[in-house]
Amino acid sequence: MTAGTVTAEQARARPALPAAKAVRRSFSSPIASLIVIVMAVLWTIPTFGLFVTSVRPAREVATTGWWTIFTNPHVTLSNYETVLFQSSFGSSAGLMPYLVNSLAITIPATIIPLTLAAMAAYALAWVRFKGSDTIFFIIFALQVVPLQLALIPLQQLFNEQLARVGIDLQGTYVPVWTAHTMFALPIAVFLLHNFIAQLPRDVMEAAMVDGANHFKTFRSIVLPLSTPALASFTIFQFLWVWNDLLVGLTFTGGTPDVAPLTVRLAQLGGSFGRSWELLTAGAFVSIVVPLAVFFSLQRYFVRGLLAGSVKG
Amino acid sequence: MSGTTAVLADSVWSDAALKFQNTLVVVAAFLGIVLLVFFAAGRATGRIARPLTIAVFLGPALVLLLFGLVIPALGTINLSFRNDDSTRYVGNRNYIWAFTSDPIRQVLTNTLLWIIIAPVVTTVLGLAMALLVDRMKRQSFYKSLIFMPMAVSFVGASFIWRFVYEARDPNQPQVGLLSQVVIALGWKHPPNWILEQPLNNFLLMVIMIWVQTGFAMVVLSAAIKAVPDEITEAARIDGAQGPRLLFYVTIPMIRNTLIVVLTTVMITTLKVFDIVRTMTGGNFGTQILANEMYSQKFVQFDAGRGSTLAVILFVAVLPLVIYNIIQLRKERATR
Incomplete structure (x- = not known):
């Protein structure tokens, strides 16, 4: 690929075109841009329609399409008041308790696996011992277990076996926290190990020489240096738990005491099937938190989602 | 009040x-x-x-x-080798049931359709968007819009699309976007989308495709950018352009990433039960394996059959996950 193989004509035809742009150039044209714009609009309209419907008055939502808001702009926040606080929306106090539950489930179910996985990853990477490679491989291999495979016995453990020995955890967050922690560990240990194992060896050795034990090294050196990996996993796990339906449904029993928003919404789909102004407001309440995370932390968000895309 | x-x-x-x-x-x-x-x-x-x-x-x-x-x-x-309340062993009876009974046959057929159609359409759309968006001004803006559904839960996505598919009597004003659009295009009596078999299966797959295309686009876009300049340059000098450059140079160069995207979406498709559960509850001929597994255990209270379906699900995702993990490790090793 010497300069000699390029004819003068070719060189003139594409004067300052970097090679990497060649493929893209082949696809660039007003038509290409138009396709992308149409696609982006198509991808956004359903969510936009949901949002518009959630701020329209009930009577209009029942009789006209949301697109008529452009010719007949009536806007109200009363749907949100109804779904969040009022008893007419299904349960004693609207969606508010479920929104609280979602937060109360998600925060510990993110912090606890993050901490335990970082500890395990550090031990496997830097406190090397006989069998540490085997243990790492087993944890790594556990990623292949889909959570469905562990679901039924684990549910029986919390609902029946522990209750039989006098530990009744029903109606508390403990089962759902524990289940999320257990299911998050393989991918969390794997991802954090990849990062922690590549921290510079001389920094670690310097700490040891200074007399720090492993606990001190972990707290004062490993954790601060691992912030990017910890942040990515935190965002991934937060959204995974927030958006989860299966674990929430299985381990909370669907009561206002502990069930998250997703579980409640799935229930409402049946009973409020026609009150679209309420259903759309409820759905928007549940998606506004992930959307806020998405738009404010986009870079970490993408990185976290890509890293966790193989989660079981 | x-x-x-x-x-x-x-x-x-x-x-x-x-x-x-x-x-x-x-x-x-x-x-x-x-x-x-x-x-x-x-x-x-x-x-x-x-x-x-x-x-x-x-x-x-x-x-x-x-x-x-x-x-x-x-x-x-x-x-999975025990009866419905797990009191005695029944040998492989649950497995025979899972592969031969009529209702389950439809579940398996639907699941097969899902894991072929949804991942392929997602990957093709994602690749097309990755190629097309790359040269545009403000490309991150368009990418964000297409990636945004990834942030939404499958339950939320299902609500969004249930509203799109909402059907009213054709003589009344429509509230669902799909009905409105097809009526405007001249289809006088569109069906009730969610009840119309087998069309409803494909309408549910649209939700999965809508959520996952952004993921495919972002991963493939990164892979395309990582193709070394020298290679595309050499191909271009040899006269490759447009579709030829795409099919003989770019796609072979990102082949591994394409397969990883395809298998990742396949794994998600196999495991996600949220969409079917929220949209139809598995009725109207739309049941899939992941939701049938949940229904058998937590609606029918048959722990044996539920467990059997969970094991089948595990066996189905196993090769895909193993392949994916090996690929990811290889990529890390070469980087």
Whole structure:
């Protein structure tokens, strides 16, 4: 690929075109841009329609399409008041308790696996011992277990076996926290190990020489240096738990005491099937938190989602 | 009326405050215990120091994995050979049921359609968008819009699309976008989308495709950018352009990434039950494996059949996950 193989004509035809742009150039044209714009609009309209419907008055939502808001702009926040606080929306106090539950489930179910996985990853990477490679491989291999495979016995453990020995955890967050922690560990240990194992060896050795034990090294050196990996996993796990339906449904029993928003919404789909102004407001309440995370932390968000895309 | 609302709202807030308080106490207690154990174990000296260190760091994760994944997974396999309330062994009767009974045959057919159509369409659309968006001004803006559904839960996505598919009597004003559009295009009597078999299966797949295309686009876009300049340059000098450049140079160069995207979406498609459960509950001929597994255990209360379907699901995703993990490791090794 010497300069000699390029004819003068070719060189003139594409004067300052970097090679990497060649493929893209082949696809660039007003038509290409138009396709992308149409696609982006198509991808956004359903969510936009949901949002518009959630701020329209009930009577209009029942009789006209949301697109008529452009010719007949009536806007109200009363749907949100109804779904969040009022008893007419299904349960004693609207969606508010479920929104609280979602937060109360998600925060510990993110912090606890993050901490335990970082500890395990550090031990496997830097406190090397006989069998540490085997243990790492087993944890790594556990990623292949889909959570469905562990679901039924684990549910029986919390609902029946522990209750039989006098530990009744029903109606508390403990089962759902524990289940999320257990299911998050393989991918969390794997991802954090990849990062922690590549921290510079001389920094670690310097700490040891200074007399720090492993606990001190972990707290004062490993954790601060691992912030990017910890942040990515935190965002991934937060959204995974927030958006989860299966674990929430299985381990909370669907009561206002502990069930998250997703579980409640799935229930409402049946009973409020026609009150679209309420259903759309409820759905928007549940998606506004992930959307806020998405738009404010986009870079970490993408990185976290890509890293966790193989989660079981 | 407003009085009762105020009272209710009061109790809602105090309830919320209590739940937050409890949650924060639990998190603080957890972190406090970890620090305390660190402090205590850090003071140990002599021969027990090292094993103690290993036990403290590794123990909690290993115990949770053992009781949360390994033992329950084996338990599921055991349950799959037992009857509905797990009181006696029935040999392979559940497996015979899973592969031969009529209702399940439709579930398996639907699942097969899902894991072929949804991943292929997602990957093709993602690739097309990755190629097209690359040259545009403000490309990150368009990418964000297409990636945004990834942030939404499958339940939320299902609500969004149920509203799109909402059908009213054709003589009345429509509220669902799809009906409105097809009527405007001249289809006088569109069906009730969600009830129309087998069309409804494809309409549910649209939701999965809508959610996952952004993921495919972002991953493939990164892969295309990573193709070395020299290679595309050389191909271009040799006269390759447009589709030829795409099919003979770019696609072969990102082949591994394409397959990883395809298998990742396949795994998600196999495991996600949220869409079918929220949209139809598995009725109207739309049932799939993941939702049937949940229904067998938690609606029909047949732990044997539910476990059997869970094992089948596991066996189906196993090769895909193994392939994916090997590919990801290879990529990491070469980087």
